[in-house]
């Protein structure tokens with residue numbers, strides 16, 4: 143594909159000349175036609191680039207990658223480098239996403255949880271917060287007479303809310319409201335969100351379920367008057383900047399395993415829910431990083447696994463979402479999968495029809511809405527299977543694999559994974575059993591959260607081991623200290639849109655003082 147100035151288009155549009163800027167794709171989040179933004183073309187790199195990149199620091203590598211997706215008109219190179227560098231200065235590891243090499247024979251663990259909230263979403267949201275601030279400042283210094291502000295409203299079942307709050311706290315002209323279901327998220331997740339004292343952040347603890355919270359947020363976004371008044375924005379996983387930021391660690395860990403030797407075979411195994419994390423791996427592969435397979439590891443909410451194993455590419459939602467031990471992956475449909483589907487549909491088309499992919503996607507998603515499913519066809523699922531494989535993992539297997547990783551690791555440094563990473567490890571063990579050790583394949587399993595965030599599952603799996611102690615072996619000092627910090631939260635007694643709107647109105651007055 144060409145390396146012309148990077149622009150974006152919607153997955154639901156058949157206009158190949160949309161040429162939307164990076165800035166509007168990021169600030170809008172979702173396209174007007176309901177589609178997701180994708181790059182108009184995927185930049186490719188040469189073998190020399192690959193070699194050059196192999197020795198870069200995380201920040202410099204991120205810069206080289208992002209430069210290919212962001213035009214200088216959107217962010218001049220110097221500013222982009224500064225934004226990236228600032229975004230990753232908040233991580234506890236100099237390497238940002240360190241790789242534990244050879245945890246077990248040819249299994250390596252890519253630790254993505256060294257950001258402020260101890261979960262992988264920080265890698266993207268630390269960057270997204272700085273992008274929002276940069277684009278607002280850019281607009282406001284050009285238009286000092288009409289200062290633009292952004293009001294982020296989101297619902298969370300745990301991880302996204304805290305990563306968004308830590309990404310946006312203290313940012314100029316940005317206000318953040320996060321709704322969560324009172325008493326239904328883990329203690330540490332609640333402490334992480336409510337102990338933030340920045341004036342521009344307010345958590346709303348709502349009596350109700352996560353679905354109630356999410357429904358209210360959807361309703362609020364549909365309220366044109368309220369939206370117009372506060373300029374609402376979202377930080378959910380469909381924002382393109384989140385995918386972009388995640389591409390870096392695929393290359394970064396790949397280089398550490400292969401030293402950029404072309405013949406090394408690497409499989410990435412990715413605990414997946416909304417398909418955002420693994421989609422970044424797809425872009426890395428399309429750019430020219432040689433990978434053997436990207437393995438989708440799902441929990442019992444297995445729509446992706448069922449798709450990949452189906453004859454006709456059937457994508458069908460279940461009636462209910464299952465509550466599992468890996469709650470950040472409890473989904474009915476995987477929102478970012480639409481982006482992959484666009485590329486798969488596009489590649490099936492003859493040149494003269496290449497502008498039809500948007501129409502095809504529109505039809506599929508119309509079917510999904512009305513019938514709860516669609517069939518993408520056997521050629522599409524075959525094309526997907528060239529790069530992707532999948533495994534689905536039960537709750538029992540999650541508990542078993544936390545214990546197995548623990549037992550297999552050498553004393554005295556017992557390795558403890560969280561239940562999401564355990565889904566990935568079980569999938570890795572399955573792959574290894576199929577491939578055989580002689581295959582010489584290297585497995586990089588992405589670790590998406592620190593085990594301290596999911597105490598219940600980790601304790602349930604490990605409490606029978608002699609010498610195991612959550613306080614001593616798992617809980618970092620920084621998280622332990624949260625419980626004694628003062629809390630800032632607003633209780634909302636009913637999941638009711640007018641109560642939430644009133645709470646936001648009231649708090650914005652306080653924030654503006």
Ligand SMILES: *Cc1c(COP(=O)(O)O)cnc(C)c1O
Pocket residue numbers: 261262263301302379413414415416417418419420470471562590591
């Ligand atoms: C969000 C999340 C995931 C799933 O990532 P997707 O991009 O939605 O596939 C997995 N593990 C943890 C801990 C998460 O927070």
